Amino acid sequence: MLLIFKQKVFSLHKKFTMGLFNWFGSSGSNNESIKEYLQKNAVVVDVRTPMEFQEANVQGSVNIPLHVLEARFHEIKEMNKPIVAVCRSGARSGNATIFLKRQGIDVINGGPWQNVASEI
Numbered sequence: 001m002l003l004i005f006k007q008k009v010f011s012l013h014k015k016f017t018m019g020l021f022n023w024f025g026s027s028g029s030n031n032e033s034i035k036e037y038l039q040k041n042a043v044v045v046d047v048r049t050p051m052e053f054q055e056a057n058v059q060g061s062v063n064i065p066l067h068v069l070e071a072r073f074h075e076i077k078e079m080n081k082p083i084v085a086v087c088r089s090g091a092r093s094g095n096a097t098i099f100l101k102r103q104g105i106d107v108i109n110g111g112p113w114q115n116v117a118s119e120i
Helices: 002-023 031-039 050-055 073-079 091-102 113-117
Strands: 043-046 083-087 107-112
Touching: 031 083, 031 107, 031 113, 043 073, 043 113, 083 091, 083 113, 091 107, 107 113
Parallel strands: 043 083, 083 107
Antiparallel strands: none
16 A cells, blocks of 8 residues: 555656646757747746846846736737746746747747846
8 A cells, every 4th residue: 555655656746847847948948949039039028026127137128027927918919029938947937938828929938037148
């Protein structure tokens, strides 16, 4: 019985861990993808808080915090451009990427904002 429980826990852990990798965007963007999107005149959307954004950000990026992304989605749709989502670590931008893709937006998870800043 204990062995079956351990196997189920391991299986759930494996699924959770793989889900986190996808959530953080590790299966998506890399610096080449970022370069390609920037060459397509993508808009960099920083989903960190306004305070984080004020401390440092990608030049020319737009701050739409994750917690208001759904409410401000119309702003992104009106841009009519590809999007590179960024944040501090890649977690929030991964979440934003999932949401925006489900809305039909051409978007990649740029991960930490420094990834994109180094390409501009």
